[in-house]
Amino acid sequence: MANFATHVGVAAVVSTMTATAYLATGRIDSYEALVLSVIGTLGGILPDIDAGHARPLRIIFVGFYALVAFSLVQQGAGSLSILEMWLLLIMLYIVFQYVLLDIFKRSTVHRGIYHSILMAVFMGLLFTSISHAWFQFPAHYAWLSGFFLGLGFIVHLLLDELYSVDFNGRRLKKSFGTAFKLINPKQWQHNVLLIALIVVLLQYTPPTWQFKRIVWNPATYEKMGQGFFPKQWPWEKL
Ligand SMILES: [Zn+2]
Structure with missing residues (x-):
């Protein structure tokens, strides 16, 4: 399993890079990008709340x-x-x-339901609803917050899985497959409860159309692609 510092570091880098990419499309401003990076970093430590x-x-x-x-x-x-x-x-x-x-x-059981994609979805939706209802984030920004929290969460699961590969011995450790999983295969009642909670939460999440216009829009990624490489490489200026 990856340690705390690794989780914080990698989640911070991934969420800041993602926020920067969206910032470059002009769909969010720099303050929003900063807050989203912090939320993504928090998401990156969230799964280990089951570690006693x-x-x-x-x-x-x-x-x-x-x-x-x-x-x-x-x-x-x-x-x-x-x-x-x-x-x-x-x-x-x-x-x-x-x-x-x-x-x-x-x-809680370590590496139980908290290390699953289903939990990432639940946490993302929960955070979307809370940030809309309590912090009065506008709908699209609340969804972006939940999206970044989920992103950090998934990064955590992938990192844990990556660390279960013993690169020196080229074999898999016992923990392989316990972090990045869709559901919890050992306790089906946890999955049922979580799915039920997701269905309930979906009644409380704000409208999605503005969020979709940013994240589900090919134009956003076209713009990202256009801004990806420098317009002029340093050696072209020579
Ligand atoms: Zn973990």
């Missing part, structure tokens, strides 16, 4: 706490006193740190 005490789990939980706390503050501002807000935030932290994290740790 590992750092990714804590980072993801703190990140998630921050998101919920942020929307709480946004909704409570004006109607609640500072003291009430503080108490709420502390209570929320205790719930996250000592209740949810504990339940989560007990209920």
Whole structure:
């Protein structure tokens, strides 16, 4: 399995390169490209939240706490006193740190459902819905955010798989095939639950037409192709 630093590094490079390519087509601006790169990098550590005490789990939980706390503050501002807000935030932290994290740790198996393409789709859709409903991202940008989160997630799975090839001994390690898989072949009930959740989530995702105009549009890639190589190579200037 690839280590934490490798996952962060590769996910950051891949998502920044992808965001740059879209930026060059003029379909997104530079601020959006930056945020999408960060989201893609987060996606790259997300699958290892099932690894028990590992750092990714804590980072993801703190990140998630921050998101919920942020929307709480946004909704409570004006109607609640500072003291009430503080108490709420502390209570929320205790719930996250000592209740949810504990339940989560007990209920997950490393390299189970969290290392699957089905989970990547679910996480992408979940993030699309959350960023639209809570952070008020416009529809196309919410979809792009979910898309980048899923992209980082898939990069993680591929990296884990790549690391299960022992290049020196030219053989496959035992872990081969446990990371990049469509579903979890061992616990079918997890797959059924996840598919059901995806169907529910699809009711809450914003309209897709603007997103499709960017990502599903041949014109975008034509433009990317045109801007891929320099107009003039350095030696042509000589
Ligand atoms: Zn992993």
